[in-house]
Amino acid sequence: MKNDLFYNIDLNRVPSHIAIIMDGNGRWAKNKFLPRAAGHKAGVETIRKVLKECKRLNVKYVTLYAFSTENWKRPKAEVDTLMNLLSTYLKNEVKTLHEENVKLNAIGNIDELPSKCVEELKKGIELTKNNTGCNLNLALNYGGRMDIKNAVIDIIKDVKDGKINIDEINENTISNHLSTKSIPDPDLVIRTSGEERLSNFLLWEVAYSEFYFTNIHWPDFDEKELQKAIYTYQSRDRRFGGIK
Numbered sequence: 010m011k012n013d014l015f016y017n018i019d020l021n022r023v024p025s026h027i028a029i030i031m032d033g034n035g036r037w038a039k040n041k042f043l044p045r046a047a048g049h050k051a052g053v054e055t056i057r058k059v060l061k062e063c064k065r066l067n068v069k070y071v072t073l074y075a076f077s078t079e080n081w082k083r084p085k086a087e088v089d090t091l092m093n094l095l096s097t098y099l100k101n102e103v104k105t106l107h108e109e110n111v112k113l114n115a116i117g118n119i120d121e122l123p124s125k126c127v128e129e130l131k132k133g134i135e136l137t138k139n140n141t142g143c144n145l146n147l148a149l150n151y152g153g154r155m156d157i158k159n160a161v162i163d164i165i166k167d168v169k170d171g172k173i174n175i176d177e178i179n180e181n182t183i184s185n186h187l188s189t190k191s192i193p194d195p196d197l198v199i200r201t202s203g204e205e206r207l208s209n210f211l212l213w214e215v216a217y218s219e220f221y222f223t224n225i226h227w228p229d230f231d232e233k234e235l236q237k238a239i240y241t242y243q244s245r246d247r248r249f250g251g252i253k
């Protein structure tokens with residue numbers, strides 16, 4: 010395996026959870042005088058490549074920001090393209106994911122997605138629920154602020170119902186009411202395409218994540234770029250607010 014690496018990665022210190030903001034599909038397409046849909050289609054190919062590499066490197070959790078609560082603002086034709094790509098991806102890929110022991114999960118307001126996406130997602134999650142390999146977590150119709158707001162409402166309900174006492178509420182209470190409650194916080198957040206912002210992604214969970222930004226558009230991101238991100242991550246000194 011060492012010989013197959015583009016960068017001198019320490020395979021014992023690979024991030025356990027990588028979260029990715031897959032940006033730049035539109036710009037990639039524009040640069041090639043192609044419709045934006047072609048960029049998203051190429052972006053799906055990158056998902057396949059990157060996921061395969063994550064599995065090979067033994068990354069336990071991969072979260073992909075595939076559709077935000079704000080992405081509904083895009084023209085209907087583009088939203089339809091993204092939803093079609095999602096349902097086709099799931100239809101074609103779930104069997105392979107299952108064979109590769111990948112466990113599929115989704116965060117976000119899934120029930121508001123088109124029914125064909127909801128059906129494929131639910132089928133995929135059910136089929137793969139006992140798998141123990143890589144966890145693929147798709148953020149769909151997801152927003153970090155929405156997730157925190159929902160957690161606050163649920164905690165208030167629990168207090169009202171006498172299930173928790175106000176004095177007992179701590180940071181774990183909040184983590185345990187988020188849609189990511191079963192997933193460790195991301196070690197590494199990658200954003201492609203030159204933008205350096207979070208765009209409402211995993212706001213609570215990234216408190217101590219390392220960030221990696223690259224100018225490369227998502228369709229051009231590949232195994233080598235992923236390794237570069239991991240290599241950079243491994244060169245950082247994570248202190249979690251303490252000192253060494």
Ligand code: FPP
Nearest residue numbers: 031032033034035036052053075094095098
């Ligand atoms: C950002 O590019 C990308 C998205 C908003 C969606 C990402 C979705 C996919 C790659 C495909 C569908 C998902 C799955 C899981 C199969 P952009 O359109 O914001 O690019 P731009 O900033 O250059 O315009």
